[in-house]
Amino acid sequence: MATYLRGHIMVKKEFAELIIKGLKTTTIRLGKVVPKSKEIIIHSGGKPIAKAVIESVEYKKVGELTDEDAKRDGYQTVDELLESLEKIYKTKISSSDVVTIIRFRVVKRFNEINTDDIYLGLEPIDIAKLAHRYILNELSEIDKKVVEEVMRSKSIRTASIKLFGSLNKRWIVRKTLRRCLAKLVIKGIINIDEKSLKRLAEVSEFWKKVYMQLSKK
Template identity: 35%
Template sequence: MRTKRVQIRKFMLIDSAYKSRILRGDKVTTIRYGDYEVTPGSEIYLVITPSDTAIAKVRVTGVERKKVAELTNEEARLDGFSNIRELLRELNKIYGELYGDDEVTVIGFEVIKRFDDGIPLKWLKGLNYREPAEIARLYLENREKLNLNRETDFIMRRIYNEGLGKAVRTFGPKKVQNALFTTHHRLYASGIL
């Protein structure tokens, strides 16, 4: 039997059904079919699907490969389920029928930063995995040097002072995205990033 090998570098996709469990701290692991490579201690974004929105930045606390038959009730509980039966039912729904000798990777994590408004994954990618709040802060610290237009200035101030969600509600997602990408590009061209 051949298992798939997956490398996790910047983000990990997770179903939106688990969002509240993760943010409450009831789900501190994810169990994936196959061989997942991720380094304990690394910081990655948790991105919910199908919206492809980052809800948190997490630190990987552990990675363990094991067979399905070796999973325990404690691992089920850490994954947000009542018992192993409930966990296996969910894994079978996601991956199709799993057998006792199939390999899974148990990835432990702790939330280190929540994004109450969420950050679209395509924005994170476009910002080279820099958060909008960081781009806004760097903009304000280097405002005179960057010399951006008034609308971009207003948007960056709104993100910095009131958060991404408020900026999007005020200016609309397209204008906010354009302002962030323009500012990021200018910060990079100026050698600040």
């Protein structure tokens, strides 16, 4: 029976840097895994590290795996890969078991912050996805609805029309997304260096409040 991948994957901390550098370009999962979307957000150590695009999905039996498959997944040999998979899935793996090789390409590193952009270089849908995953219980009911609609429609304009019946209410959607982004920064889920945050605080009252809140910690 297939397992569905719904837009997020978790990787070990030791693989985070390999992904950021483009050295780990696949993730191998036990069983048949079917991605539900082409774009995925990769998480490690309880934080998002990158957004990636799935380039291919391949199904193999364990006995067909090669050392090259293992290396693209961050391991040196198939044996090392299988040892890790057995620890993760807590089961003995046989040569006839099926694995899924998901090849991806990183398109956005979340440690790359653009202070000239209203959303710090993140796409609105990515802010919505991260808010839904990490801070949903901290949001008001209206903010939850905005986040969920942006995830569905993938558009601020469409979300505004569906939620409020007018494009003129886009400011509500934008304000919610900025508020969510601020919460993600304050909680350390999105990392922004102090120098960049201070620069933002000098030109924006909104980010000045965030900077002051972080300074009290």
